Amino acid sequence: MTTERTVEDGSRAPPVERDRTRESCPECGGRVVADEEGVERICAECGLVVDEQELDRGPEWRAYSPDERDEKSRVGAPTTTMLHDRGLSTTIGWRDRDARGALLSTQKRQRLARLRTWDERFRARGAKDRNLKQALGEIDRMASALGVPEPTREVASTIYRRALDEDLLPGRSIEGMATAALYAASRLDGIARSIDEVESVSRVDTLELQRAYRYLVRELDLAVPPTNPVEYIGRVASELDCEPETEQCARELVDIATDRGVHSGKHPVGIAASALYAAGKLTGEELIQSDISSVANLSEVTIRNRYRDVLAAAEEADHEPASFAVDGRE
Numbered sequence: 001m002t003t004e005r006t007v008e009d010g011s012r013a014p015p016v017e018r019d020r021t022r023e024s025c026p027e028c029g030g031r032v033v034a035d036e037e038g039v040e041r042i043c044a045e046c047g048l049v050v051d052e053q054e055l056d057r058g059p060e061w062r063a064y065s066p067d068e069r070d071e072k073s074r075v076g077a078p079t080t081t082m083l084h085d086r087g088l089s090t091t092i093g094w095r096d097r098d099a100r101g102a103l104l105s106t107q108k109r110q111r112l113a114r115l116r117t118w119d120e121r122f123r124a125r126g127a128k129d130r131n132l133k134q135a136l137g138e139i140d141r142m143a144s145a146l147g148v149p150e151p152t153r154e155v156a157s158t159i160y161r162r163a164l165d166e167d168l169l170p171g172r173s174i175e176g177m178a179t180a181a182l183y184a185a186s187r188l189d190g191i192a193r194s195i196d197e198v199e200s201v202s203r204v205d206t207l208e209l210q211r212a213y214r215y216l217v218r219e220l221d222l223a224v225p226p227t228n229p230v231e232y233i234g235r236v237a238s239e240l241d242c243e244p245e246t247e248q249c250a251r252e253l254v255d256i257a258t259d260r261g262v263h264s265g266k267h268p269v270g271i272a273a274s275a276l277y278a279a280g281k282l283t284g285e286e287l288i289q290s291d292i293s294s295v296a297n298l299s300e301v302t303i304r305n306r307y308r309d310v311l312a313a314a315e316e317a318d319h320e321p322a323s324f325a326v327d328g329r330e
Contacts (some may be wrong), residue, residue, distance in 0.1 A: 080157075081158050082150075084133040091119070138178040139157060145201040146197060146201060148185075149191070159181040163216060166219065172212060173204060183195060184216055187225070188222065190225075192232045194269050194297075229258065230255065231272075232273075236276060240287065242276065249283055253311075254275045257271060259317075262310065272296070273296040273302075274309070
């Protein structure tokens with residue numbers, strides 16, 4: 001872009017090349033500011049008009065709600081890894097109405113139904129596309145049931161795409177690998193979902209899920225961090241409607257148990273549930289083992305065993321005096 005200058009005799013000086021990224025005046029080096037209307041950029045020292053008649057590259061319309069914005073937008077949705085074609089293909093809508101909203105005739109509705117069928121077939125033209133379409137649909141279904149956020153679904157879709165590109169699927173079920181990808185993505189993003197919870201919404205059993213998960217992590221070299229039991233405290237405490245003091249005490253007990261390695265080789269949900277039970281004892285809130293067992297999907301025996309370990313670690317750290325019996329009874 002060039003800037004014209006006026007010399008003392010009133011003639012036009014040759015244009016000066018200006019870098020748009022500069023924030024200083026090309027004449028005096030002063031500070032460049034915008035005028036009140038935002039149309040021009042002027043030097044605050046010498047008054048040189050650095051920019052004028054700036055182009056507004058935004059839309060010429062205004063929208064006051066998301067629905068209105070989507071209706072007026074002239075572009076489609078952004079690309080996403082959650083769709084097998086990344087959302088780049090066209091889709092025939094399911095509404096049997098014309099542009100004015102009037103219902104189509106029977107003949108036209110039948111024709112649209114045939115077009116939708118062929119459109120669906122052309123969107124997945126190969127075996128890889130069909131595989132990907134089924135797997136990503138499974139990931140989306142399970143993620144919706146577990147309340148997994150959309151960024152984690154994107155990570156799971158990317159993991160499955162990598163497994164498909166590296167030819168890791170032969171000999172394994174699509175459902176098993178899709179479930180393993182979702183569980184791995186949850187671990188990577190720190191989403192507190194246990195393998196038992198993921199298995200409950202999956203179409204495969206726990207053994208197949210565990211095998212697929214280990215295979216996926218090993219072959220793709222995923223740096224999955226170990227699960228911290230404290231990640232499960234908030235969700236279990238919320239479902240039990242615990243007091244804030246009890247939840248905070250449980251977090252402190254889990255931190256102590258983690259520092260002393262009590263959680264090593266133990267179920268993280270079991271550590272979290274037993275810490276909540278122990279915290280209820282310390283704060284005086286009545287938490288029943290059967291209720292915790294039902295919410296955490298664990299046996300009462302597991303809660304009692306981990307309860308002893310958590311309290312023993314706290315007593316060794318001199319965090320809480322042993323003023324009550326560690327016997328596992330309510």
